[in-house]
Amino acid sequence: MSAFNEDRTTWxxxxxxxxxxxxxxxxxxxxxxxxAEGRVQGHQHxxxxxxxWDQTRRIAHRLANTKFEAVYSSDLQRAYEAAELVAxxxxxxxxxxxxxxxxxxGVLEGKTLNEAAKTAxxxxxxxxxxxxxxxxxxxxxxxxxxxxxxxALRKIIVxxxxxxxAVVTHGGPIKSAVYDILRIPISLWSLTxxxxxxxxxxxxxxxxxxxxxxxxxxxxxxxxxxxxxQ
Numbered sequence: 001m002s003a004f005n006e007d008r009t010t011w012x013x014x015x016x017x018x019x020x021x022x023x024x025x026x027x028x029x030x031x032x033x034x035x036a037e038g039r040v041q042g043h044q045h046x047x048x049x050x051x052x053w054d055q056t057r058r059i060a061h062r063l064a065n066t067k068f069e070a071v072y073s074s075d076l077q078r079a080y081e082a083a084e085l086v087a088x089x090x091x092x093x094x095x096x097x098x099x100x101x102x103x104x105x106g107v108l109e110g111k112t113l114n115e116a117a118k119t120a121x122x123x124x125x126x127x128x129x130x131x132x133x134x135x136x137x138x139x140x141x142x143x144x145x146x147x148x149x150x151x152a153l154r155k156i157i158v159x160x161x162x163x164x165x166a167v168v169t170h171g172g173p174i175k176s177a178v179y180d181i182l183r184i185p186i187s188l189w190s191l192t193x194x195x196x197x198x199x200x201x202x203x204x205x206x207x208x209x210x211x212x213x214x215x216x217x218x219x220x221x222x223x224x225x226x227x228x229x230q
Contacts, residue, residue, distance in 0.1 A: 022157040023164040023212075024202040025063065026174045029082045030055035031196040038112050042105035042139070045077045052078075055197030055220055060085040062199070062219035068092065069163035072156055074100035074170060083168035094168070099152035102170035106139030132186050142186060146176035153177060154206040161205075174200050181209045195220075 030052030034041050048056065059082060068090050073083030075096040083094035108116050117124060127134045132142040149169075156165055171194040178200065179186060194200070197220050201213040 020161045021203050021205060022160050022162065024153060024156065025066065025068075025164065025166045026177065026200040026202065027059055027063075027082065027086070027166060027168045028171050028174055028194050028196055028198050028200075029079045029168060030059070032078050034110075035196060040105045040108040040111055040113070040116075041078075042102055042109040043076060044109045048078065048081070052196065056082045056085055058219050058221075059197055059199070060089055063166060064089040066166075067164060068166050069160050070095065070156075071166040071168070072097055072100065073168040074098075074102070074173075076101055076170070079168045079170060083166070086166050086168060097152050099148045100167065100169040100173060103142060103145040103172045104135075104138070104140045106136040108136045108139065132189055142172070142176065142189075145172060146180055149173040149176055150180055153202070153209075157204070157206045157209075171196075174198075177202065178211055178214060181211055 031049050032041065032046040032052055033049050034044075034046035035052070036049050039046070063086055068086075071083055071087040071090065071092050071094045073080045073094045073096055075098045079100070080094060080096060087094040107120075113128075123137065127136055135141045135144070153167070156167065174194050175189070175192060178184070178192070179189070181202065184192075192215075194215050195217050197217065199213065199216045199219075200211070201216075202209050203212050204210050
């Protein structure tokens with residue numbers, strides 16, 4: 001072992017890292033046409049925009065030299081298409097997990113909020129006042145989404161101890177995981193951002209996870225898009 005690697009190993013142990021820690025690369029899919037139009041996506045499919053395809057190719061290139069034991073994906077098409085490109089670079093097949101889906105926004109899906117306001121009932125006013133803890137009709141709350149996503153991430157960690165795994169999902173699940181791990185109150189939800197095509201890295205065990213990198217968009221250069229998770 002080189003002196004550099006020995007020092008790095010010693011530092012990692014001092015910081016609580018162990019060889020059985022799993023590293024999760026959480027990837028938000030590229031921009032879709034609905035992202036660009038400000039439409040609520042939730043569990044619905046929308047095709048990538050030209051910028052989104054560019055972002056997706058850049059993600060795959062960025063991660064091509066990272067050694068992954070597995071690639072997981074939300075079963076929604078916009079995430080799975082990105083996951084397939086990442087997996088192809090590693091001769092792997094992306095595994096779909098419905099628990100990695102974006103938050104369900106129920107009757108709002110496919111609409112902009114301005115369009116929804118023209119036909120929605122009084123529930124919309126109440127929901128807009130507390131978007132995280134209230135759900136639209138047929139939708140779910142942020143805590144409900146967070147519970148299923150964290151459960152899925154813990155199962156992935158248990159299945160791949162000490163390995164690196166790519167997880168292609170959505171802005172809401174990634175942000176929820178970070179807030180849960182760091183115990184950030186969701187009242188501060190609007191103060192952080194997960195960009196399309198970004199990479200957030202977590203490391204640890206099912207019991208203790210750490211945030212290593214947050215919303216890394218350095219590989220996107222001029223292809224960054226500022227669309228909120230939805």
